Amino acid sequence: MIPDKIPVGGDIYYGAAEITKGAHVPNFQKYKELYLHSIQNPEEFWGKIAKEFYWKTPQTGSFLDYNFDHTKGKVYVKLMEGATTNICYNLLDRNVYDKKLGDKIAFYWEGNDPGDSMEITYKGLLQQVCKFANVLRAQGVKKGDRIAIYMPMIIELVVAMLACVRIGAIHSIVFAGFSSESLCERILDSRCTFLVTADGFYRGDKLINLKQVVDEALRKCRERNFHVRKCIVVKHNGGTEEAGEAETSITPESPPAKRPCQGKDNEETKNTHHKIQVPWNADVDVWWHELLKEASDECEPEWCKTEDPLFILYTSGSTGKPKGVQHTIGGYLLYTATTFKYVFNYQPDDIYWCTADIGWITGHSYVTYGPLANGATSVMFEGIPTYPDSSRFWEVIDKYKVTTFYTAPTAIRLLMKFGDGPVKRFSRQSLKILGTVGEPINPEAWHWYYTVIGNGRCPIMDTFWQTETGGHMITPLPAAIPQKPGSATFPFFGVVPAILNESGEELEGEAEGYLVFKKPWPSIMRTVYGNHERFETIYFKRFPGYFVTGDGCRRDRDGYYWITGRIDDMVNVSGHLLSTAEVESALIEHAAVAEAAVVSHPHPVKGESLYCFVTLKDGHEFTNTVVTELKNQVREKIGPIATPDYIQNAPGLPKTRSGKIMRRILRKVARNEEDLGDVSTLADESVIDELFSNRCKTT
Ligand code: WT7
Numbered sequence: 159m160i161p162d163k164i165p166v167g168g169d170i171y172y173g174a175a176e177i178t179k180g181a182h183v184p185n186f187q188k189y190k191e192l193y194l195h196s197i198q199n200p201e202e203f204w205g206k207i208a209k210e211f212y213w214k215t216p217q218t219g220s221f222l223d224y225n226f227d228h229t230k231g232k233v234y235v236k237l238m239e240g241a242t243t244n245i246c247y248n249l250l251d252r253n254v255y256d257k258k259l260g261d262k263i264a265f266y267w268e269g270n271d272p273g274d275s276m277e278i279t280y281k282g283l284l285q286q287v288c289k290f291a292n293v294l295r296a297q298g299v300k301k302g303d304r305i306a307i308y309m310p311m312i313i314e315l316v317v318a319m320l321a322c323v324r325i326g327a328i329h330s331i332v333f334a335g336f337s338s339e340s341l342c343e344r345i346l347d348s349r350c351t352f353l354v355t356a357d358g359f360y361r362g363d364k365l366i367n368l369k370q371v372v373d374e375a376l377r378k379c380r381e382r383n384f385h386v387r388k389c390i391v392v393k394h395n396g397g398t399e400e401a402g403e404a405e406t407s408i409t410p411e412s413p414p415a416k417r418p419c420q421g422k423d424n425e426e427t428k429n430t431h432h433k434i435q436v437p438w439n440a441d442v443d444v445w446w447h448e449l450l451k452e453a454s455d456e457c458e459p460e461w462c463k464t465e466d467p468l469f470i471l472y473t474s475g476s477t478g479k480p481k482g483v484q485h486t487i488g489g490y491l492l493y494t495a496t497t498f499k500y501v502f503n504y505q506p507d508d509i510y511w512c513t514a515d516i517g518w519i520t521g522h523s524y525v526t527y528g529p530l531a532n533g534a535t536s537v538m539f540e541g542i543p544t545y546p547d548s549s550r551f552w553e554v555i556d557k558y559k560v561t562t563f564y565t566a567p568t569a570i571r572l573l574m575k576f577g578d579g580p581v582k583r584f585s586r587q588s589l590k591i592l593g594t595v596g597e598p599i600n601p602e603a604w605h606w607y608y609t610v611i612g613n614g615r616c617p618i619m620d621t622f623w624q625t626e627t628g629g630h631m632i633t634p635l636p637a638a639i640p641q642k643p644g645s646a647t648f649p650f651f652g653v654v655p656a657i658l659n660e661s662g663e664e665l666e667g668e669a670e671g672y673l674v675f676k677k678p679w680p681s682i683m684r685t686v687y688g689n690h691e692r693f694e695t696i697y698f699k700r701f702p703g704y705f706v707t708g709d710g711c712r713r714d715r716d717g718y719y720w721i722t723g724r725i726d727d728m729v730n731v732s733g734h735l736l737s738t739a740e741v742e743s744a745l746i747e748h749a750a751v752a753e754a755a756v757v758s759h760p761h762p763v764k765g766e767s768l769y770c771f772v773t774l775k776d777g778h779e780f781t782n783t784v785v786t787e788l789k790n791q792v793r794e795k796i797g798p799i800a801t802p803d804y805i806q807n808a809p810g811l812p813k814t815r816s817g818k819i820m821r822r823i824l825r826k827v828a829r830n831e832e833d834l835g836d837v838s839t840l841a842d843e844s845v846i847d848e849l850f851s852n853r854c855k856t857t
Pocket of ligand 1: 473518519520594595596597598599620621622623624625626646707708709721723724730733734735
């Protein structure tokens with residue numbers, strides 16, 4: 159229940175008073191009123207919002223139809239049945255033609271290197287999207303086809319995703335830090351017929367030969383008898399093609415190809431940066447700019463049903479196999495647009511910057527869909543927070559006069575280590591609203607963000623949500639919901655949270671337990687691609703009638719919600735969920751490993767890190783070489799974000815009599831906590847001493 163009032167005083171923060179001027183939701187009473195309306199009459203609440211968008215044909219069935227109780231039949235959610243629309247049309251054509259925003263900047267693109275930048279208007283974006291949509295159609299892409307996208311943070315990534323959406327194809331974006339194995343696995347799972355990528359890019363001062371990773375992934379796909387039809391490559395690094403599957407090699411500077419979405423040349427970096435030689439397979443590879451040359455910039459959208467799939471985005475599953483989270487068109491449009499508007503109190507002259515990579519859900523919902531649906535101007539950033547130095551974020555904020563800044567706690571903790579100096583070099587005067595996402599934010603980082611970055615003027619939106627939810631679920635609203643550092647505060651409109659105990663009973667008032675949602679909201683995922691049963695098992699079986707988040711949660715006496723972290727075998731490394739099972743299976747593939755168990759370990763910057771216990775096969779010795787090989791193995795199988803911090807030799811693992819590994823004990827060993835609690839179910843207690851004496855030295 160939402161309280162009537164928020165207590166005054168104590169550790170509660172509001173930001174500057176001016177934030178309330180012209181706010182969409184000016185105070186807590188208004189929030190409560192709107193919230194209750196959204197819950198009591200979702201049809202009226204969302205129906206009014208839906209009117210702001212374009213529907214080719216209106217809804218014919220009921221507004222919302224659903225079943226959350228698997229014991230009563232198939233779990234499903236259907237919104238606005240019968241209506242047809244196209245998201246790309248709503249994001250671009252509607253803004254250009256109806257709202258007359260054609261000349262408004264959609265994105266300021268800021269490259270990895272300072273000085274490398276460009277901008278694109280709504281009209282410009284629409285033209286590029288139409289051209290690429292025509293290219294895809296000409297290549298034979300049809301409605302419902304899956305297209306894999308594996309790209310750095312460049313405008314062509316947005317163009318590619320919206321071009322898919324325009325013709326009813328389903329994009330499956332794979333974060334460009336994932337390994338060839340992970341890319342291959344994702345291409346295979348959803349049988350993607352096309353792949354869109356880039357030659358390479360710089361991440362800080364590191365050159366990434368993306369196309370080489372792509373070639374390895376496509377080779378792995380072919381080994382498993384799957385052939386993508388075409389691999390479309392953006393020339394971003396300016397590399398030259400090389401026949402065959404070449405090794406990475408560096409070529410001297412050659413004039414880069416100009417392209418419409420390309421930034422200005424930067425004299426300073428031009429001479430120090432290398433161009434890659436791009437491994438090229440003429441049977442499948444084709445340059446983006448070659449295909450676009452002849453394409454028309456007019457393209458009739460494919461009118462789709464609201465419940466048609468929009469995209470697939472893979473997220474870690476606790477069994478180790480990534481799940482293809484599938485979102486649908488109508489609900490995702492309504493929800494990302496609405497959360498963006500209210501949570502960031504969006505105003506037409508705002509300059510908004512979300513630092514997330516589009517390869518994650520935050521980038522889908524709050525770099526692309528939410529901001530464009532509102533006709534907003536955003537900064538899109540290719541680089542990293544510490545390149546060329548640790549004041550890059552603040553420099554970019556001043557450069558574009560950013561009003562709304564949305565980033566991750568891990569980035570804040572990282573930058574906090576450099577002290578206030580790099581921040582104070584820039585004014586950050588334009589900032590109005592700050593946001594965080596991805597993991598709980600510790601009060602120390604919260605306070606630094608609030609006082610140093612925001613000068614005590616900017617409220618912080620600690621947004622709790624998931625890949626599965628599509629948009630913000632529990633979050634403050636700038637003028638309406640005062641913040642307590644570390645709390646995501648209250649549910650967004652249409653969201654009905656509950657806290658359950660072990661036996662599935664709803665807890666009232668002050669309580670702690672499992673966080674679940676009792677009713678669907680528009681952008682809830684609809685299925686796991688190709689495996690609806692898995693969807694039901696993961697999210698609905700444990701507590702029939704509820705959507706289970708997998709997070710623990712506490713409600714305090716003022717009604718504020720505090721996310722306490724995952725309660726399954728997931729580890730949140732720098733805001734990215736990894737399943738321990740996935741890392742374990744990567745370790746076990748090493749010839750020397752008999753068994754592996756992975757747990758989370760607290761980390762000052764990353765939030766959590768991976769601590770691995772491995773049992774070697776007889777005849778193998780635990781050496782530094784093995785440790786390095788194992789770390790590399792995980793990097794190669796999953797990607798650099800999954801690189802373990804610690805690998806411990808564990809000749810014996812703590813197991814129950816039935817052979818189940820007791821991770822609870824391993825977590826204690828990793829943290830060097832000797833109080834192990836109840837160990838009566840342990841089959842062999844003698845392993846414990848050895849585990850403690852083999853502990854890795856941790857930070
Ligand atoms: C998990 C979802 C949501 C986009 C990025 C991550 C954790 C997310 C918060 C927050 C505490 C948070 C949860 C959640 N999480 N935001 N504000 N406070 N925890 O998406 O990879 O699907 O991860 O991230 O544990 O379940 P994701």
